[in-house]
Amino acid sequence: MSKIKRFFSKKKEEAAFKLRIGGGMGEGHKLNAPKQEAPSTSSRRKMDVYVPPKRNELSNEARAAANAALARIDRKDSKDFNTSLAAIKAQAKRELEAERRQKDELANSSSSVSVPSGSSASATENKNLACQGVFFRCPLIGEEVLTKKAWKAKIKEFLYQQLESERGLTACLIIQNCNVKEKADDCIATLIKYLENIIKNPDEEKFCKIRMSNKIFSEKVRYVDGALDVLYAAGFSEVQIDEEPFLLWTKEQTEEGLDLAMLVEALKNSETIQLELDRNIKVLLPSQARRVVLPDDFYRISPEEIKREQQLRAEAIESSQILKTKAMRDREEQRTLRMYRYSLIRVKFPNGLYIQGTFNVYEKIADVFEFVQSCLADESLEFNLVATSEGKFNEEDMDKTLYDCKLIPNVLLLFTVPAIPTPVAVDVNFLKEELLMLVQEM
Structure with missing residues (x-):
């Protein structure tokens, strides 16, 4: 399994695990119902964290x-x-x-x-x-110990190298990791809307094409790193209609082994690649x-x-002579x-x-x-x-x-x-x- 697929597989497993142990957002309860005490974590804490020793006598250890x-x-x-x-x-x-x-x-x-x-x-x-300085590791990519700035450059280089083999999934990560957060969030929301419209209405012509001069597309998608690659992987290709550039969707152009539902899920689950503090x-x-x-x-x-x-x-x-309150x-x-x-x-x-x-x-x-x-x-x-x-x-x-x-x-x-x-x-x-x-x- 490639590193990109492993990333999304791990996210899927984490989501399924949370669902199993927590039932999503948890069981509902009435606002006027008495509060239930949370289960004791004392036994778990003893296993998870250091417990100070008793001072009574010298232990064998x-x-x-x-x-x-x-x-x-x-x-x-x-x-x-x-x-x-x-x-x-x-x-x-x-x-x-x-x-x-x-x-x-x-x-x-x-x-x-x-x-x-x-x-x-x-x-x-x-x-x-x-x-x-402050240094980090990135288990997904390698064992190097680098600064955050150096890792950002390395992560971008790594992701663009993966585009050739896994365009759709990799492009979802590029959006999250190579753009400012606000820009990435707006772009992902817009892309999800484009793709879900096609999933729900595959025969509607208006949902199968995007005018590239459209204001929303220009502001939220066109100039965001990775966004066009998501659309190309989804099956869009650039065409001229009445001498104006459009992106036109056809099912046959969809990346092999990928469908629109998978791409929507990948967009929703994509996150910034986490660094571990060294x-x-x-x-x-x-x-x-x-x-x-x-x-x-x-x-x-x-x-x-x-x-x-x-x-x-x-x-x-x-001015420390002035009496200050706590x-x-x-x-x-x-x-x-x-x-x-x-x-x-x-x-x-x-x-x-x-x-x-x-x-x-x-x-x-x-x-x-x-x-x-x-x-x-x-x-x-x-x-x-x-x-x-x-x-x-x-x-x-x-x-x-x-x-x-x-x-x-x-x-x-x-x-x-x-x-x-x-x-x-x-x-x-x-x-x-x-x-x-x-x-x-x-």
């Missing part, structure tokens, strides 16, 4: 994980890796000690500042970027995690607008939070190493736990994540988004293992061995 981690560190059979690991551990330890001394000397110094790169275009800041995982030493400078991709607004926002904030500080402060905070599309999450381990990943601001706390869990040498290890603003996360927090918890645009979380005492945890490497090879060069 945690004890085994700690012993195994210490054994890996002390083992001499894999000499090259252990030498590298020892060097990383020593470097992290030295930096932690230096950091503690610096904190003692400069108690009032700031530990982390989030600054948009657009506010200062210096080359120095670009070198200090916490990451080089975590862009990094492993950092303490000295590399002191400053956070975010690239422009993290922001919903342009660098110029960010600069203007900072100027307004500076002016607000000048509602006024909340509005200001919400306005600031809405500036961001993505959040940079850093997790600090007891041995001083950090892991870093990129998240959408509407992803859930459970997604962060899942990300951390996937990085652990022992994925069954029970652990906690602690935020300075929120404290330790519990089961009730798992369905909250990063936006809800105000963990944007960047946040530092502390990794703790209830069953392992802190003095012991400092000497334990919790990360997978292959991830240690991602430690950034100094």
